[in-house]
Amino acid sequence: QQQVKQSPQSLIVQKGGIPIINCAYENTAFDYFPWYQQFPGKGPALLIAIRPDVSEKKEGRFTISFNKSAKQFSLHIMDSQPGDSATYFCAASDQGAQKLVFGQGTRLTINP
């Protein structure tokens, strides 16, 4: 019930391509869905987040698509660059519980 399932585990895309990372959840009480970017040896940094009252949110080259009925959300990275190579985590939280539940992570490689 508390799990967030993330796929794929790893992804390789050519520069300029649009990597897509998907997440699914079960707990309908979740009401906050962030995406984090993590570089080796560093803590996660917030990229973009969405709440369930909207179906899409864009910030720069990053877009979240959210499907409430399917309990799924995804991250799209437009015009990907080698500097985007990192591990990406989706997460979810129920604000009442305050805890963030993380997906398994996706290691993204953008080839030049």
Next chain:
Amino acid sequence: GAVVSQHPSRVICKSGTSVKIECRSLDFQATTMFWYRQFPKKSLMLMATSNEGSKATYEQGVEKDKFLINHASLTLSTLTVTSAHPEDSSFYICSARDPYLAYGYTFGSGTRLTVV
């Protein structure tokens, strides 16, 4: 956004010794902080929730006596790994709610603990 500072970034200790990791909120007060553990190429696992002025709440399976958490002030939480063993080697990360974002969390830069 808010800044959480974590120290040290790396530490190597001998088996049987204790190690303290500090997590400070630099520009805000944090009544609650979160401690995570991350194994190589794995996700973040919540270990405990640190509450200022009261006992921490540990997740199931986390040894309270092994991982001592103290949140003595509104800007400082500490995690002490007691009687460390090589299997405690990991990446430890703290986090707090970001008061400048409606629902956001901010993370420290992490501490790489190696027990030899």
